[in-house]
Amino acid sequence: MVNPGPHDKHALIFEVVREVPYGKVATYGQIALLAGLPGHARLAGYAMFNLPEDLADSVPWHRVINSQGRVSYSESRRGNDHRQRELLEQEGVEFDSRGRIDLARFGWKPE
DNA sequence: AACCTGACGACGC
């Protein structure tokens, strides 16, 4: 269990993100589904936005991207989107010329 | 309570 707190659904989401393996990526919708919250992709995104600082090491937040295979951009992220891409490239995840990841190659496919 | 705003996504054109 991770940081129960007032947001149990967030905790459920973080638990699933923890399972995304090195060098692979998962979509927000996929994370929500595996957390038992089908259709709550937005909640997954909201949870990631509010990821507690102290969980950044144990939860591979950078491996979560949107269904288009892109790192989600938002003004409010203030550069964290660029950091996310760096971390993924460090793991061998490739981006095409338009900043997209081939989900067929790098998408996480849990057993 | 009403309304607005997103690290989203399926669908239609």
Place this chain on the structure above:
DNA sequence: GGCGTCGCCAGGT
């Protein structure tokens, strides 16, 4: 495949 629309839901005002 790009783009707009429409559901979606939690939080904040």
